[in-house]
Amino acid sequence: MIGPRHPTRPDPPRRIAHLDMDAFFASVELLRYPQLRGHPVVVGGRRVPAPFQGADGQWTYSQLGDYAGRGVVTTSTYEARKLGVFSGMGLMQSARLAPHAVVLPADFEAYKHYSRLFKQAVFEVAPVMEDRGIDEIYVDLTDLDPDSHRLASGLKRAVFEATGLSCSIGVSPNKLLSKICSDLDKPDGLTLLSMEDVPHRIWPLPASKINGIGPKATEKLKQFDIHTIGDLARTPLQFLQSHFGLQMGGWMHQVAQGIDDRPVVTERDPKSLSRETTFESNLHVRHDRAALTQIVDELCRRVADDLARKQLRAKTIGIKVKYADFSQVTRDITLASSVGDALGIRRAVSDCLKRVAFHDRIRLLGVRASGLIQAQAASRIERQLDFWSIDP
């Protein structure tokens, strides 16, 4: 929406919803294994065996306490969270906290399926929708039913009917506040918030609740005795800008007042696409040469497949290397003409690899494609260059 809709009257406040699926991956698994409802369950780990049903009809599940290997918790049920197990936590660490929790392998195809279902259900009611990943969206409700509570309840019902899953919704005048308030009443929450509510409902919350203030910024703010969003709101702009930079400081000052003008973006071109893998155990560049070569080839193939599926080509190819000590480097190269096939990607990757110093064992390798263009546009450009005999 550009400009006021009426030449003499200002726009009414927007009504933006943030919808977040509750413990999404774990909840999808519970649809499949309803007998696990009420038990602590975590999803994650690459080599977790799937549950199996014996001849007597009894199910056997992997227990977290039996897990050995690398990997993190992708999602945990609310029962597992009560035991201190949260997403991002190492599986070995969570096994100590909740040895009897059930651990299930992640099944991304199933999650993508349910993701499509819930987005479709919302889209049919509220089509101005922004994708924010597999389990959350923003929706602009401004032009719909003026009763926000009725509208949001309807969205929750539509999502449940389409998927059997619950979600939490926050509705406010902007994305920033809606994101914060969808989290205030989880799970199965519905929270409405106006600008007048900001001082008593938002300011008492920790600054880290703001989307964009992560661990580093939170730590730095604490050093200045800034803990809550209210503390941030009371901090002078100049102070924030002198310590966090013009851009970041200015942004912090704005969002602490609950101000956010970002529109709901319904379409976006992908910027990059990548595949990476963490090895079961760290590999040595010389001793494990054969294995590494195979892994690099495979990553290039997967990136090429992804590009082909999306009908894209890439001008820039890059690699990521993570060492045993978790430090990492990236190298990339921009090519004279775009690539899409595994061999072309592989050649660029070799160029990049030559520029990396392998002083330590490595734990991860990644291949990335960026500078993405439509495959059709790419071939058109290359035909033109060819016509003018320009060497790309």
Added chain:
DNA sequence: TCTGGGGTCCTAGGACCC
């Protein structure tokens, strides 16, 4: 045997062109 995999955006320096 802590610490996955897929992304976006920002910053900063250097090359290069006008």
Added chain:
DNA sequence: TCTGGGGTCCTAGGACCC
């Protein structure tokens, strides 16, 4: 010959998010 500035592209790293 010296002194500039601005703009864009490329590369590397880092913070952050889901």
